[in-house]
Amino acid sequence: MLTLLFDGVAYGMLLFILSIGLAVTLGLMNFINLAHGAFAMAGGYTTVLLMQHAGLPFLLCVPLAFVVTALLGALMEVTLYRRMYNKPHLDQVLFSIGLTFMAVAGVDYFVGSTQQLVQLPEFLKGRTELWDGALGMGHYRLAIIAVCAVLALVLQLLLVRTRFGAQLRAAVDNQRVAAGLGIDVNKVFLLTFALGSGLAGLGGALGAEVLGLDPIFPLKFMIYFLIVVAVGGTSGLTGPLLAALLLGIADVAGKYYIPKLGAFIVYSLMILILLWRPQGLFSRGGK
Amino acid sequence: MWAFLLCLPLLLPTHALLISEITIIALFAMSLDLILGYSGIVSLGHAAFFGMGAYSAALFAKHIHPDPLLGLAVATAVTALLGAFCSLGILRGSDLTRLMVTLGVALILQELANKLDFITGGADGLQGVVMGPVLGQFEFDLMGQTAAWYALAVALCVFVLLRQVVVSSFGFSLQAIRDNALRAQAIGIPVHARLIAAYTLAAALAGMAGGLQAQTTGFASLDVFGFDRSADVLLMLVIGGTGWLWGGIIGAVVFKSLHSIISAWTPQYWTFWLGLFLVLLMLVGRARLLRPWTWGRRA
Numbered sequence: 001m002l003t004l005l006f007d008g009v010a011y012g013m014l015l016f017i018l019s020i021g022l023a024v025t026l027g028l029m030n031f032i033n034l035a036h037g038a039f040a041m042a043g044g045y046t047t048v049l050l051m052q053h054a055g056l057p058f059l060l061c062v063p064l065a066f067v068v069t070a071l072l073g074a075l076m077e078v079t080l081y082r083r084m085y086n087k088p089h090l091d092q093v094l095f096s097i098g099l100t101f102m103a104v105a106g107v108d109y110f111v112g113s114t115q116q117l118v119q120l121p122e123f124l125k126g127r128t129e130l131w132d133g134a135l136g137m138g139h140y141r142l143a144i145i146a147v148c149a150v151l152a153l154v155l156q157l158l159l160v161r162t163r164f165g166a167q168l169r170a171a172v173d174n175q176r177v178a179a180g181l182g183i184d185v186n187k188v189f190l191l192t193f194a195l196g197s198g199l200a201g202l203g204g205a206l207g208a209e210v211l212g213l214d215p216i217f218p219l220k221f222m223i224y225f226l227i228v229v230a231v232g233g234t235s236g237l238t239g240p241l242l243a244a245l246l247l248g249i250a251d252v253a254g255k256y257y258i259p260k261l262g263a264f265i266v267y268s269l270m271i272l273i274l275l276w277r278p279q280g281l282f283s284r285g286g287k
Numbered sequence: 288m289w290a291f292l293l294c295l296p297l298l299l300p301t302h303a304l305l306i307s308e309i310t311i312i313a314l315f316a317m318s319l320d321l322i323l324g325y326s327g328i329v330s331l332g333h334a335a336f337f338g339m340g341a342y343s344a345a346l347f348a349k350h351i352h353p354d355p356l357l358g359l360a361v362a363t364a365v366t367a368l369l370g371a372f373c374s375l376g377i378l379r380g381s382d383l384t385r386l387m388v389t390l391g392v393a394l395i396l397q398e399l400a401n402k403l404d405f406i407t408g409g410a411d412g413l414q415g416v417v418m419g420p421v422l423g424q425f426e427f428d429l430m431g432q433t434a435a436w437y438a439l440a441v442a443l444c445v446f447v448l449l450r451q452v453v454v455s456s457f458g459f460s461l462q463a464i465r466d467n468a469l470r471a472q473a474i475g476i477p478v479h480a481r482l483i484a485a486y487t488l489a490a491a492l493a494g495m496a497g498g499l500q501a502q503t504t505g506f507a508s509l510d511v512f513g514f515d516r517s518a519d520v521l522l523m524l525v526i527g528g529t530g531w532l533w534g535g536i537i538g539a540v541v542f543k544s545l546h547s548i549i550s551a552w553t554p555q556y557w558t559f560w561l562g563l564f565l566v567l568l569m570l571v572g573r574a575r576l577l578r579p580w581t582w583g584r585r586a
Contacts, residue, residue: 032383083570089382090329091569094525097518098565105559219514223390230387264398267391274384274391275376 004253010141012248013148014210016241018203018221019228020155021073021196023240026229027172031081032089034096036200036225037218038103043069043201044208044217045107048116058120065205066198073197077190085189100218108215116213144206151199156237168192227270303431309543310438311499314445316523316535318492323521324529325453326485327465328377331386331517332393335373336490338511339396340366340497342407345416345507355418355437355502362498363491370490374483390514397512412508416501434503441499445492449532452488461485462530522565 022036043065050061084095120140159165170178171188179185204213211221224247232243247266254265315337322328344362352358376388400407407413452458460481463471472478501507510516519542527538545564550557 026383032386080566080570087569089386090323090521090525093329093331093386094521094565095569097521098562098569101558101562102566103562105556105562109556109559223394226383226387226390230383264395264402267395267398271376271388271391271395274388 004256005249007141008249008252009245010138010144010248011210011252012245013145013152014203014207015224015228015248016244017148017151018200018207019225019244020237020240021193021198021200022225023229023232024192024196031085032092032096033081034093034222034226035099035103035218036096036196037220037222038100039069039073039197039200040204040207040221041103041107041213041215041217042072043204044213045111045116045204046201047205047208048118048213049111051119058118062202062205066202069201069204070194070198072201074190074194076197077193081193082186082189100222103218104215111215114214116208118209118213120209140209144210147206151202152237152241159237164188164191223267227266231270231273303435305543305547307431307435307438307499307503309539310435310442311496311503312520312523312543313536313539314438314442314499315493315496316520316527316539317442317445317449317532318489318496319520319524320529320532320535321449321452321461321489321492322486323524324531324534325458325461325465326482328482328486329382329386330377330389331514331521332389332391333489333493333520334512334514334516335389335393335396336366336370336493337497337500337516337520338393338400338507339369340494341501341507341511342400342413342497343494344498345413345501345505346406348416348418348502349413353418358418358502359441359495359498362501363495366494366497367487367491370487370494371483373490374486377486378479378482390517393512393514393517397509400509400512407507412506413501414506416505416507418502418505431503438499438503441495445495446532446536449492453532457481457484522561525568 018040019036021039022033025031025033025036046065046068047058047061050056050064051058056064080095080099084092087095159168167178167183167188170181170183171185175185204217211217227247228240228244231247232239232241250269251263251266254263258265315333318336319330319333322330322333340362343365344358347358347361348355373388373392376392377385404411453461460471460476463474463476464478464481468478497511500511523538523542524535525538526541527534527536545561546557549560553560
């Protein structure tokens with residue numbers, strides 16, 4: 001029971017890191033980016049390829065995955081995404097589905113469609129049991145929770161305490177007024193998009209061992225990212241965090257206790273929540 | 288135009304299967320056009336209804352009665368019920384919420400069809416569907432002649448029906464809602480009731496397309512609910528143009544032709560080119576697709 005809870009939390013934390021970038025793009029630019037999973041996949045593949053071909057250690061590859069995906073995100077923002085901000089939602093959806101299709105087929109072409117395995121370093125492989133096995137904790141999952149918790153804290157500080165965070169919040173609340181006050185909204189968008197993509201890449205790298213990594217990763221997990229964002233709302237970090245944890249625990253527990261119904265529970269829960277609170281569970285009231 | 292289309296199975300007897308396939312997805316695209324082009328609801332899960340229709344038609348033929356027309360009517364009715372139920376979900380919230388709800392419904396149905404394997408055959412698909420002759424006269428043949436005629440005839444009926452619908456006051460009120468729901472309400476249009484009606488009708492027609500597919504191929508499998516199918520039909524509609532009944536038909540023809548050309552050339556990676564096409568199309572702007580001389584200008 002506690003083990004399940006633990007696994008659920010680890011899974012939820014991963015989902016949070018993976019989807020926070022999406023929450024920002026959606027909240028900030030009002031852009032529905034279905035290609036977000038593609039960035040996560042890019043991070044995962046960066047790690048796997050670097051480890052296999054360049055022989056770099058896992059701990060070095062994970063930050064590299066962040067950097068590579070952030071750069072990739074920045075590049076895409078300048079060349080492609082920026083033109084799409086003012087288009088209708090339908091166009092954005094189709095555009096990002098197109099990108100996802102390209103990413104899926106591209107990875108399939110260059111790397112192959114097999115599932116990729118990540119070799120964890122020895123010290124992350126073990127497992128600790130507490131209270132006569134009532135709580136079994138994989139060390140790697142423990143590390144994931146720790147890393148993600150620290151990241152969440154850093155992000156919160158970044159958002160609330162720094163000048164950049166203030167600019168970002170201002171741009172989210174009212175883009176035109178923020179621009180009028182001399183904030184370079186385009187630059188804020190660019191940085192945020194890069195950061196969000198980087199985080200997705202980091203999540204993909206960390207999650208490659210837990211979630212599995214193959215070319216259809218962006219399609220498989222797209223719905224999960226969207227659930228986190230839609231249920232959590234886009235107004236802060238707390239909403240997506242709680243939604244991700246809820247989803248992680250519900251998914252792990254659902255698959256364990258009622259495997260016959262599988263993902264059914266999660267989807268039904270999401271639809272019910274969305275019918276009840278269309279703006280998300282934790283949105284700023286009355287919008 | 289329709290006379291020409293109806294003669295197609297005679298002119299191209301070897302392509303009869305392809306013709307019925309294109310007709311079915313054209314019907315599917317038309318049904319999506321009703322909610323996307325005319326009512327402005329973005330749906331990523333329209334395949335839910337297509338799949339529901341396919342499974343109901345196949346199950347009905349297998350267990351109750353093999354008559355195609357009766358089966359088609361049942362499939363349409365079942366999907367209309369499902370559509371009416373789901374339409375409650377799309378009334379509230381923004382584009383994102385609608386997207387999620389429609390996508391979620393398709394995923395739930397796919398999951399159900401997968402897990403209820405004693406009814407649906409699970410991942411193996413529903414096999415052994417034997418159809419009776421259409422109207423008691425025309426047997427389904429291997430070449431697909433009957434299937435093509437049957438699909439074309441049904442599609443023609445739907446087209447005529449839809450053309451009546453979109454120029455009726457009902458159709459105009461849908462367009463008013465699409466353009467501005469608040470103002471539409473202010474001039475006395477019952478927004479919710481109209482949206483429910485439109486969504487139910489579109490669902491029923493999508494179910495009809497799914498039923499046709501199951502009947503002409505004698506098979507229903509999990510991929511009828513797939514995300515790809517919902518995305519593909521959106522793409523077709525966008526290629527052909529939304530808010531225009533011919534749009535779905537033209538889009539379906541162009542899309543299928545593109546598909547067969549590209550996948551003959553590179554079967555495994557054709558989604559890459561499809562993706563590239565989508566990205567370019569969206570960057571250029573879909574309204575300008577048919578006007579290449581405006582591509583260089585800023586939107």
